[in-house]
Amino acid sequence: MISLFGFTLSATAPWLLVGVPVGLAALVYIYRTRDQVVEQVVSTLLLLRLLPERYTSRRRFFPPLQFWIDLAVLALLSLAAAGILAIDASKRIAIVVDSSLSMAARAPSGTTRLADAIRLASADAVGQIGSTRFTVYSAGGTLTKVSEPDVSASAATAALSSISQTFEPDRIDSALRNLLSEGTFDAVWAYTDRPLGNTVPGATIRVTTIPSDPTSVKNTWIRSAEASSSALAVQVSTIGQASDRTTVSAQCFSENGTAVGSPLSTSLSASSGTAESVSLSPLPSDWNYCKVTAQPRDSSADLLAVDNEAWVARSAQRAAIQVLSPLTLGELGLNRISGYSFMRLPSASDPLFSPNSSTIVHRMVPPKKLTAPLLVVVPPAGKLPWGGESGPAVNSGIAVTRWDASHPLLQYVKPTLISAPSALSLTCDAGAQEILSSSSGALACAGERGGQRYLVTSLELFPFDGAASPTVSILTLNSMKWLFGAESAAGNLNFQPGRVSLPAGATSVRYVAPTPSAVPVSVDGRVTLPSPGIISFVPPQSREAELRAVTIFSDEESDLSRQRVIEVPVQPVTATRRGARAPLPIAPWLAALALLVLVIDIFRRIRGRTSWGMR
Amino acid sequence: MQLSQETLRLLNAFAMRTRRSFYGIRQGSHRSQRRGHGVEFADYRNYELGDNPRYIDWNLFARSDKLLVKRYLEEENVALYIVIDGSRSMTHPSLRAKWDLACHVAAFASYIGLASQDPVTISVLGGPHSPRFWSGKAFGPLSSFLSKAGESLISPDVRDINVPEEARRAATRVSFPGICMVISDFLLPLADVAATIAAFRARNMEVHAVQVLGESDLELEPTFDALTVSDSETGEVRGVALDSGTQEHYSGLLSDHIARVREHCLASQVKFISATASGSPSSVGLDTIRRMGLFV
Structure with a gap:
C-alpha cells in the first residue's frame, strides 16, 4: 500500500506490478540491441555525407520518443492489470456544534457560548492536516447538516460561521448517538456546554465543553406564562441571584399590534433554585397577545437574556382532540374536561381519523408515525409507538419510586400519592424521558419526536373523575395542557421555536410580533420558527386567523447551573466505516489512458508517414 | 570461374563490333x-x-x-582491354557481389574477344601489385587469373587505392589502341571518374564504361530507424537516420550522381551502362553484355 495525495493505493494482483521493471528492462534491451546490430558497410560515404547525421555512439543510450511511448503504454497496462485501487485515506471528522438555547448564554469571554464553540471548532479544524475532511452539523432541537459532506478545513470554517443560534432544547445526546451508530466518521467532535459523562476509548468522540463555572452562573427565566380570562399567571425561576428582586411586567396588544391597556407589572423576590409565581391583572378585554418579561435588578449578571421574555396568545377556538378508545367519552370522563373538543373514533381505520390531529389513544395500539401531539394511555403490551417492548402488567403493589420533579407534567403532582391497581412497565424511547418510574420500570415516558410531543403512560388516567383521585386528575390535566395546550378560557397554545407543525392546510402564516414578517411554509406543511414571538395563521375550513405564541419554556436549558452530562455508547475501536473506505477502481482509467496514448501514437505515425513494418 | 554450356552457347553467338577502326596486330x-x-x-x-x-x-x-x-x-584484329576496378568498394567482403559481377562481365567479354582471335588484356586495379595484367589467348588462364585476383583483393587487410592514378598507370601499358572496358561502381567524385576515363581515352581507345552497383548502394538497410554506416574504403563511420524522407533523399542523390556520370560519358563519347549485382551474376552479366551494344 502506498499513500499518495490522501489516498492509499493498493492492487488486487500486486505481483503483476513486476511487469513495469521487467518491461522497462526489455524495452531498453530491445532499443539498445537495435542500435548495436545496425552497422552496415557501404561502398562510400560520398553521398551519405550529404544526409543528416545521427548519433554514432554505441555506448550511450538515447531513447527516442517511441521508447517513451512504448514504456508509458507498458506501464499503464501493467498497472491496470494489477488492478490498482485508490482508497480514500483521509480522516473524516464530524463537527457537531450545540446551538441550543443554553448556548446563547454569555461565556466568560464576553461572547456567547455558541460563538466560543464555533471559534474553538474552527481552530481545531484548521489545525488538522490538509487531507482531513469535515462534515459540520448543528445540534439544536434536531441534528442539522450545515455543510456538504467531507469538505476541507476552510469550507468547514465557513460552514461553522453560518451556524445560527436556535432556541430549542438540545438533543445532542441523540445526535451523537446517531452519528456514532452510523459509523461513517473516524471521529466526532462535539462543542457544547455540557460535559461528557462517560469515557469513550479509541477517541472516537471528543467533546469540547465551553468552560463555565456552575457555581457562579446567574440567570432568571420565565418557566411558564398562562392567561386566564382576567389575569396572566407567570412563573419565574432564578439561579445564582439569591434574594434578588425581579420585576415581572407584561404588555398586551391587539391583533394589529397596538398596545392595549396599561402595562402590568409586579416584583418578586425569588431565591436561587426556586420558582415563584405571580399574577398580573387585570387583563384588558380586547387583548390578543401579550409580551411578558422578567427583569432582575442586576440585569448585567443575567447570562441568558432570551428566556427573560415570554409570549402569550389568545386563541378563540378550543383544541380538537380525537379519541381512540373502546370506551365512550362519558365513560372516559372527558366530558368533564373543559377547553377541549373531543371526538371519539372506534379505531384508527375510521374514515374520520386524521393522523395530523391531536390524539388520545386509550387501551389501543398507538400509531408508529407521530405527526401530531399524542397521549397514549395503557397501551397493549408490546405495542409502544417506537416499537419497544413493554413488560407484563403488574396488578398490585404499584409504587412510584423515581420521578422528574422538574417536568411540567408533574407540576402540583405528588407522585408518592399515586396509586394504581395495575400498570405496565415501559421501556422509554431513546429520546424520551422517564417521568415516572417504579421499581419494575418506567410508568410514563414523555418526549418529542418530529417536533410533536407525546406521552405514553401505563397508568390509567381515565376515567377523569375530578376530585375522586386528585393526584391522578392533576396529572391528567397537566398531560392535557402539556400536550394539547393550556386549558383556559383564552385557549392559549404555545409552540416552541424550531420546526413545528401547524394544523394541516393552514395558510397565511406570518409573524405578528415582535416584527411582522412572512414565515415560509415547507411542502410538508411545517414551518421553521427561529425565535420567540407571535405567529398568525388561518386554519383549514376557517376564515379567521388564529394566533399562536412561540415561547421558550425550558428549564433544562435555562438552568445553567445544572450540569447535564452527555452519555454516549462506547464505540468499538475497530468499528468499520460504512461507505468511507469504498475503494475507487482506477484500473479502467489507466487502461483507457493507455488506449489514448496508443491512439495518439497512431496519429503521430500517420502524420509522420512512418509505416510500422518499415521503420 | 567455370562457364556453363548454356552460357558458352549464348556467348558464341556474340561478336564484338567496334564503332571505329583501329590498327590491328594481325x-x-x-x-x-x-x-x-x-x-x-x-x-x-x-x-x-x-x-x-x-x-x-x-x-x-x-x-x-x-x-x-x-x-x-x-x-x-582489335585489342580488347578490360580494366576492372579492384578498389575496396568493389572487393569488400560484404560487397563481393559487385566484384563477382564485374568478373563475370569481364570473363564474358574476354571469351567473346578470344573467340574472334582478338587480343585480350585484363588489368585489375587494386591489391599489392596494382595494376596487375593478364594477356593471353586462352580462356582457362584468364579464369584462373580472375579467381586469384579476387582471392587476394577480397582479403580484409587490403589497402585502398587511388583509382584515377592506378588507371593512368594501367593506361601506360597499352601498346595498341582498341576497345577499353572500364568496369567500376564509379562511386567516386566526378573529377576522379573523369580522370579515370580520360586516362584511357588519351590512349586513343574506344572506352566503354560499365557501372556495377550493389543492392546496398541503391537502398540503405531498411529494417531500422537508424543506421551506423562505415566506408569500405576509408573505414570512416557515420550515423544516419533512416526515416522515409532520408531514404528518398539518398535515392535522389544516387540518381543525380549516376546521371552526372552518364552525362560526362556521353560528352566524352563513352558508352555508359549500369548494372546491379542482384541475383545470379551469370545472368546479370549476360544481360549486361547484351545491353552494352559492343557485342552483337
Whole structure:
C-alpha cells in the first residue's frame, strides 16, 4: 500500500506490478540491441555525407520518443492489470456544534457560548492536516447538516460561521448517538456546554465543553406564562441571584399590534433554585397577545437574556382532540374536561381519523408515525409507538419510586400519592424521558419526536373523575395542557421555536410580533420558527386567523447551573466505516489512458508517414 | 570461374563490333585503318614502281589514261582491354557481389574477344601489385587469373587505392589502341571518374564504361530507424537516420550522381551502362553484355 495525495493505493494482483521493471528492462534491451546490430558497410560515404547525421555512439543510450511511448503504454497496462485501487485515506471528522438555547448564554469571554464553540471548532479544524475532511452539523432541537459532506478545513470554517443560534432544547445526546451508530466518521467532535459523562476509548468522540463555572452562573427565566380570562399567571425561576428582586411586567396588544391597556407589572423576590409565581391583572378585554418579561435588578449578571421574555396568545377556538378508545367519552370522563373538543373514533381505520390531529389513544395500539401531539394511555403490551417492548402488567403493589420533579407534567403532582391497581412497565424511547418510574420500570415516558410531543403512560388516567383521585386528575390535566395546550378560557397554545407543525392546510402564516414578517411554509406543511414571538395563521375550513405564541419554556436549558452530562455508547475501536473506505477502481482509467496514448501514437505515425513494418 | 554450356552457347553467338577502326596486330575480322588487300574497296592511288600490276584498274585507265591502283580495307584484329576496378568498394567482403559481377562481365567479354582471335588484356586495379595484367589467348588462364585476383583483393587487410592514378598507370601499358572496358561502381567524385576515363581515352581507345552497383548502394538497410554506416574504403563511420524522407533523399542523390556520370560519358563519347549485382551474376552479366551494344 502506498499513500499518495490522501489516498492509499493498493492492487488486487500486486505481483503483476513486476511487469513495469521487467518491461522497462526489455524495452531498453530491445532499443539498445537495435542500435548495436545496425552497422552496415557501404561502398562510400560520398553521398551519405550529404544526409543528416545521427548519433554514432554505441555506448550511450538515447531513447527516442517511441521508447517513451512504448514504456508509458507498458506501464499503464501493467498497472491496470494489477488492478490498482485508490482508497480514500483521509480522516473524516464530524463537527457537531450545540446551538441550543443554553448556548446563547454569555461565556466568560464576553461572547456567547455558541460563538466560543464555533471559534474553538474552527481552530481545531484548521489545525488538522490538509487531507482531513469535515462534515459540520448543528445540534439544536434536531441534528442539522450545515455543510456538504467531507469538505476541507476552510469550507468547514465557513460552514461553522453560518451556524445560527436556535432556541430549542438540545438533543445532542441523540445526535451523537446517531452519528456514532452510523459509523461513517473516524471521529466526532462535539462543542457544547455540557460535559461528557462517560469515557469513550479509541477517541472516537471528543467533546469540547465551553468552560463555565456552575457555581457562579446567574440567570432568571420565565418557566411558564398562562392567561386566564382576567389575569396572566407567570412563573419565574432564578439561579445564582439569591434574594434578588425581579420585576415581572407584561404588555398586551391587539391583533394589529397596538398596545392595549396599561402595562402590568409586579416584583418578586425569588431565591436561587426556586420558582415563584405571580399574577398580573387585570387583563384588558380586547387583548390578543401579550409580551411578558422578567427583569432582575442586576440585569448585567443575567447570562441568558432570551428566556427573560415570554409570549402569550389568545386563541378563540378550543383544541380538537380525537379519541381512540373502546370506551365512550362519558365513560372516559372527558366530558368533564373543559377547553377541549373531543371526538371519539372506534379505531384508527375510521374514515374520520386524521393522523395530523391531536390524539388520545386509550387501551389501543398507538400509531408508529407521530405527526401530531399524542397521549397514549395503557397501551397493549408490546405495542409502544417506537416499537419497544413493554413488560407484563403488574396488578398490585404499584409504587412510584423515581420521578422528574422538574417536568411540567408533574407540576402540583405528588407522585408518592399515586396509586394504581395495575400498570405496565415501559421501556422509554431513546429520546424520551422517564417521568415516572417504579421499581419494575418506567410508568410514563414523555418526549418529542418530529417536533410533536407525546406521552405514553401505563397508568390509567381515565376515567377523569375530578376530585375522586386528585393526584391522578392533576396529572391528567397537566398531560392535557402539556400536550394539547393550556386549558383556559383564552385557549392559549404555545409552540416552541424550531420546526413545528401547524394544523394541516393552514395558510397565511406570518409573524405578528415582535416584527411582522412572512414565515415560509415547507411542502410538508411545517414551518421553521427561529425565535420567540407571535405567529398568525388561518386554519383549514376557517376564515379567521388564529394566533399562536412561540415561547421558550425550558428549564433544562435555562438552568445553567445544572450540569447535564452527555452519555454516549462506547464505540468499538475497530468499528468499520460504512461507505468511507469504498475503494475507487482506477484500473479502467489507466487502461483507457493507455488506449489514448496508443491512439495518439497512431496519429503521430500517420502524420509522420512512418509505416510500422518499415521503420 | 567455370562457364556453363548454356552460357558458352549464348556467348558464341556474340561478336564484338567496334564503332571505329583501329590498327590491328594481325589479320582479323575487324575493319582496320590499314589499307591492304581486303575485299572491301577503299580508294585509288597513283601507280608506283613496284606495285603489282594486278591491282591497276584498267577500266579507269581506259577512260582517263591514268594508271591508278585500287586500295582495299584491311581486316585485322582489335585489342580488347578490360580494366576492372579492384578498389575496396568493389572487393569488400560484404560487397563481393559487385566484384563477382564485374568478373563475370569481364570473363564474358574476354571469351567473346578470344573467340574472334582478338587480343585480350585484363588489368585489375587494386591489391599489392596494382595494376596487375593478364594477356593471353586462352580462356582457362584468364579464369584462373580472375579467381586469384579476387582471392587476394577480397582479403580484409587490403589497402585502398587511388583509382584515377592506378588507371593512368594501367593506361601506360597499352601498346595498341582498341576497345577499353572500364568496369567500376564509379562511386567516386566526378573529377576522379573523369580522370579515370580520360586516362584511357588519351590512349586513343574506344572506352566503354560499365557501372556495377550493389543492392546496398541503391537502398540503405531498411529494417531500422537508424543506421551506423562505415566506408569500405576509408573505414570512416557515420550515423544516419533512416526515416522515409532520408531514404528518398539518398535515392535522389544516387540518381543525380549516376546521371552526372552518364552525362560526362556521353560528352566524352563513352558508352555508359549500369548494372546491379542482384541475383545470379551469370545472368546479370549476360544481360549486361547484351545491353552494352559492343557485342552483337
